Amino acid sequence: MDAAVQVTDLVKRYPGRSANAVDGLSFTVRRGEIFGLLGPNGAGKTTTIGVLTTRVLPTSGRAEVAGVDVAADPVTARSRLSVVPQRPNLDRALTARQNLVFHAAYHGIGRAERNRRADALLDQLGLADRGGDKVDAYSGGMAQRLLIARALMHAPQVVFLDEPSTGLDPAARLFVWDRVRELRDGGVTVVITTHDMDEAAALSDRVGIMDHGRLLALDTPAALTRSLPGSATLDIDVGRAAEDTDEAVLAALSALPQAERVERVTDAAGLRARLYLSGDAAALVGPVSDALSARGAHLTGVRIGEPSLEDVFLSLTGRELR
């Protein structure tokens, strides 16, 4: 069995709503990969993760985590998955270390083993000297690390992380990313949901983008950005001939076959144009230069912009606020 998560025709409709929150969703997360689930607010990510983590009952369809049908056997599924929530939900009546130990006790891990694991994980996550503190005294970054430690106490096969680095400082964020990669390297499957496109691109082996309860795209971040037409850009600064006009120069650039669209960048001092391309940006520098020379103009600056996951995301889900 290679699938860590298998979602088939999943539908979730909340009572009293006219539209399905999740609307016929199917995807597979492979064992031992980091899978990023992206989507705008209200896209159905949280509901999907809710179903997978046994907290939301599906209306129809099937969802399996670590080979267990989450709707039919939530108890076994809970023993094989764990959740790192976006908002800390640590047990504030307990110390940090007790949070870990009690979590393991809920999962039936023996006393000696849970103590050993708690100490090892506190050490791994840089909390060894703060294990006896009440979690109220923890900073946001420490709480996030403790949540990760807690999620690992019962040795889950699939870990779900919701916005793992929201609100963390850059060092803490890199620390969390490194731990997530270590998990993957240790054979644990990681599913993250995030709005942070840099995080998704940096961490995920594959990314699924969803909206309106459906999956719009699923591939590696590199393949997704490659697939996006007109998102590689070439910014050029132009010194034009005195008798020429800016409009005529822009029109000439638009006539280049590889340029899908040309627009003027208005915040520049001189004439700066941005070309949206279908192909490789670097290969177009020559033709652009030739076209300008033919009009007695010349290139004074060039900058290549590669498309990002954010461009892919926006092109699929649109720019309107919701």
Added chain:
Amino acid sequence: MSADTATPGLLRGAGVPPAGRPDVARAFRALLWRDVFVTGRELVPFLLQVVLQPVFLLFVFGKVLVELGFASDGYSDVLLPGVIALTAFLTALQNTAFPLVIDFSYTKEIEDRLLAPLPTALVAVEKIVFAVLRALVAAAVMFPISWWVLGSLPLTWSDLPFLTLFLVLGSLVGAAVGMTVGTFVTPNRINVVFAVVLTPLLFTGSTQFPWQQLDSLRWFQVVCALNPLTYVSEALRSQMAPGVPHLPLWLCAVALAGFLSVFAAASLVGFRRRALD
């Protein structure tokens, strides 16, 4: 896989399928142990919280008013069983209602337990069992305090089995009522609902008077008959003050069992509604 390269501690044992199905009974015991552990460390604040009100009730009505001649000597016999019933019932009720509202709506601390490998309904049952334990501790503490306040305790060892039975039954009903309120009421209304629910419960539970002697106030007698606390008070009174008119034990048992089945079902539905979408 490079399982032991960078940080073995983070990875050791992770991703390995656990053998067989999880041990549900063990998970249940661990949840209960967590609650006992936390309360055990805060035993004194807990006891102050739950016994202060009944102690004052007992002192003012059972001692001060009697001393001043406004109530007769026999009144403390009527009052004491009622106050102990009240202590158990309300302690159980408050221990399921308030924490659940806070847990589900604000801190979400209960989420880790909802993700423990046991059916969701058992997480609710654990909360009820624990509330009953707290209620029994509170009721037990009331006995020596009552003896100290009133100077005597109308109780023999042979009363203990029935007292325990009805205190357990009463606490179960109280906990189920509390969970029903805690899971059906929205958090912004909980203060209002509590005032509206708690005060009538306090004064219509036949704790300060024997129910049967309400004959002359028929409408109030009917209202009191709808309060489960009435049957706990009456049952305790039949043991601790058999000379005072009281409802028969079997009737109290049947009524409490009826309330329990209704509120247990409602509380489980409410809990499931809050725990699962």
